[in-house]
Amino acid sequence: MPVAGHRVRRDRGVGWFEYILAFTVFFLSHSMPLRPAVKSALVARLGRRGFGLGYSALSLCVLYWLIVAAGRAPYVALWDRAGWQVHVTLAVMLGVCLLVALAVGRPNPFSFGGREGAGFDPAHPGVIRYTRHPLLWALALWALAHLLPNGDLAHVLLFGLFAGFALLGQWIVDRRRKRLMGAEWARLNAARRAAPLWPPRPASSSGTASRLALGLAGFALLIVVHPAVIGVSPLP
Helix, strand or coil: CCCHHHHHHHHHHHHHHHHHHHHHHHCCCCCCCCCCCHHHHHHHHHHHHHHHHHHHHHHHHHHHHHHHHHCCCCCCCCCCCCCCHHHHHHHHHHHHHHHHHHHCCCCCCCCCCCCCCCCCCCCCHHHCCCCHHHHHHHHHHHHHHHHHHCCEHHHHHHHHHHHHHHHHHHHHHHHHHHHHHHHHHHHHHHHHHHHHCCCCCCCHHHHHHHHHHHHHHHHHHHHHHHHHCCCCCCCC
C-alpha cells in the first residue's frame, strides 16, 4: 500500500508539472515573439507572411498542448456539471464562430486579427461598430462558455485566465494603439461610434452573407472534430 500511495502522489505531481510547464511555454511563446526587437529579427529572417504563419502554427500547437495538459491534471472538483450547461456552451460557441467569421481579415485599425487600417471605412465598420476588439471578445466568450461545464480546478484556472487575458488585453491594445496612432485613433473611433447602430452597414452585404455561412460551417466542423481532437463530445 505505501508503494501505491507513492505512485498516486507521483502521478499527481507529474500531471501538475506538465500543466504548469504548458502554461509557462504558452505565455513565453505569446510574449517573447511580440517584443519589438525579437519580432523585428524574426520578420527579417522569415518575412511578414512567414512570421505570421509560423507564429499562428506555434500558438495553435501550444494551445492544444495546454488544453490536453489541463485534461491530464489531477481532477479537483469545484462545482458539479449539469445538463443545461452544455446547451449554453453550444449557443455561445455559435455566436463565437459567427463573430470570428465577421471579424477575421477585415480592416481594423483598433485591434489585431485584421488588416491594420488598410481600407477601413468608419462609416461602414461592420461588427467593429459594436466593439473595437471582436476577436478578443470571441476569445473571452469561448473561455467563459467552456468554463461553465468544466468545474474542476485545472480547467477553471485555464479558462478563467484566458477570459481575463482577453478582457485585460483590450485595455492593453487600446493603450498601445492610442500611443501609436495619436489623434487618428480618436478620430476613427468617434466616426465608428457615429455609424448607425443597426444595421451596422457592412462594406458588402454579399460578403457578410458569405462570412456568416463560413461561421456556421466552422461551428459544424468544430462539433465534428471536437471528440477526435479534444477527446470529449460537445453535444449533450
